[in-house]
Amino acid sequence: MKKTLMIFLSLAVLALPLLAGGAQEEEGPITIKFWTHEDPNRTTIEERYIAEFEASHPGITIERVTNSSAKMPELLLTAFAANEGPHIFNTQIEDGYAYIANGRVAPIDPVIAGFKSNDELRDSYVKGVLDAVSEDGNIYGLPLELTNWAPYINKRIFRDAGLDPEKDYPRTWEDIVAVSEKIVKREGQIITRRGFDFRYPYYLVSVVPMVEQLGGKLISDDGKTAIVGDDAWLKLLQFMADWGPSGLNLGSPTYKNARKLFNADNNDMAMAMSGLYQEGRIRADNPEFYESGDWMVIPFPQFENAVKEVASAYYGHFYMVNSQKPEREQKAAWEFITYMLSHSEEYLTEVGLIQPTKKLMSSSTFASIPYADVFASDMEKGNIVYYAENSAKIQELIKEAIEGVMLSGISPEKALASLKVKAQEVLDQE
Numbered sequence: 001m002k003k004t005l006m007i008f009l010s011l012a013v014l015a016l017p018l019l020a021g022g023a024q025e026e027e028g029p030i031t032i033k034f035w036t037h038e039d040p041n042r043t044t045i046e047e048r049y050i051a052e053f054e055a056s057h058p059g060i061t062i063e064r065v066t067n068s069s070a071k072m073p074e075l076l077l078t079a080f081a082a083n084e085g086p087h088i089f090n091t092q093i094e095d096g097y098a099y100i101a102n103g104r105v106a107p108i109d110p111v112i113a114g115f116k117s118n119d120e121l122r123d124s125y126v127k128g129v130l131d132a133v134s135e136d137g138n139i140y141g142l143p144l145e146l147t148n149w150a151p152y153i154n155k156r157i158f159r160d161a162g163l164d165p166e167k168d169y170p171r172t173w174e175d176i177v178a179v180s181e182k183i184v185k186r187e188g189q190i191i192t193r194r195g196f197d198f199r200y201p202y203y204l205v206s207v208v209p210m211v212e213q214l215g216g217k218l219i220s221d222d223g224k225t226a227i228v229g230d231d232a233w234l235k236l237l238q239f240m241a242d243w244g245p246s247g248l249n250l251g252s253p254t255y256k257n258a259r260k261l262f263n264a265d266n267n268d269m270a271m272a273m274s275g276l277y278q279e280g281r282i283r284a285d286n287p288e289f290y291e292s293g294d295w296m297v298i299p300f301p302q303f304e305n306a307v308k309e310v311a312s313a314y315y316g317h318f319y320m321v322n323s324q325k326p327e328r329e330q331k332a333a334w335e336f337i338t339y340m341l342s343h344s345e346e347y348l349t350e351v352g353l354i355q356p357t358k359k360l361m362s363s364s365t366f367a368s369i370p371y372a373d374v375f376a377s378d379m380e381k382g383n384i385v386y387y388a389e390n391s392a393k394i395q396e397l398i399k400e401a402i403e404g405v406m407l408s409g410i411s412p413e414k415a416l417a418s419l420k421v422k423a424q425e426v427l428d429q430e
């Protein structure tokens with residue numbers, strides 16, 4: 001509750017008038033503060049891009065600061081509320097959209113990016129990619145990555161459990177349960193080896209699609225009603241209650257993030273949900289495991305009684321520029337961003353990040369990445385993650401409902417009733 005209150009107080013401050021900034025013009029050297037989320041593979045290439053850019057732009061210094069992706073939204077809100085936000089930042093669109101809505105980021109001049117117009121810039125990307133950062137004809141962000149998730153499988157653990165990973169990999173959520181029951185190991189009630197576990201607490205990306213498979217929706221098509229389709233939501237909440245420690249005891253948000261365990265190949269995590277970028281992290285963290293071929297990626301599971309085939313939502317980490325900074329510094333910031341993003345093939349091959357330009361997505365480089373076809377196929381079956389000024393609060397409410405049934409013994413019916421009321425209140429405040 002304290003964290004949620006802080007977020008909304010900070011967003012309220014974001015909506016206040018800006019201090020003097022954008023029109024200022026100064027001479028002399030400038031320093032561009034660049035905040036981004038941690039990724040060792042990306043750090044290696046971006047530090048090189050900084051050195052190259054500084055060499056070709058005398059008088060401009062780039063200060064790159066990293067934080068965990070989980071901490072970034074809160075740090076940005078605090079900084080912007082104090083009118084001390086960085087020049088450049090990136091965050092997931094469901095967290096970043098509020099900055100566009102409240103006028104806190106500057107639009108890009110398409111000429112800086114090498115295009116004659118915003119329409120030409122927009123057309124260079126896969127259809128719809130820039131919709132989330134477009135308002136009134138302007139474009140307020142460029143994608144560092146467009147990401148969807150699919151399950152990674154450790155073949156060695158499957159075989160150790162008597163399963164053939166090529167034949168027995170799960171196609172449905174019911175399969176996920178059945179396979180996990182064969183793989184799981186415990187000491188008393190403490191799980192020492194999980195078959196699978198969810199990406200807590202990123203419920204907008206991976207859990208809302210499960211509801212959509214069952215015919216439910218987060219928000220109605222007319223945008224007026226939150227939490228649509230009681231049967232679908234109840235089935236989802238019951239599934240999560242059964243998954244958790246008071247049910248089948250197959251996983252829990254109290255355990256270490258499954259994705260962070262997967263790369264080590266320590267016989268403790270058979271399946272983890274992640275994006276294409278995970279491949280680069282496996283290669284960096286555990287070259288032997290990467291080269292062994294004892295891992296694979298499978299499509300996002302569906303419920304057996306799904307009424308619609310829906311894969312993971314996809315989200316974008318978009319680079320944005322602080323509109324409070326002097327125009328000269330805004331221009332330098334956008335020049336640096338476009339320089340970094342001119343290396344889309346290296347971002348893909350070295351880090352596993354998809355910058356969804358039409359050129360990259362149709363390239364032989366993309367086609368050569370292991371399991372890129374799985375992610376591309378799933379992306380066609382997914383929707384962009386819910387983004388709005390209220391998306392952070394909506395996700396907190398879904399977290400409250402899911403973790404309530406998993407950890408606190410709250411019934412799915414009671415959790416749903418509370419979720420519906422609270423989500424509707426948030427939606428009505430828009």
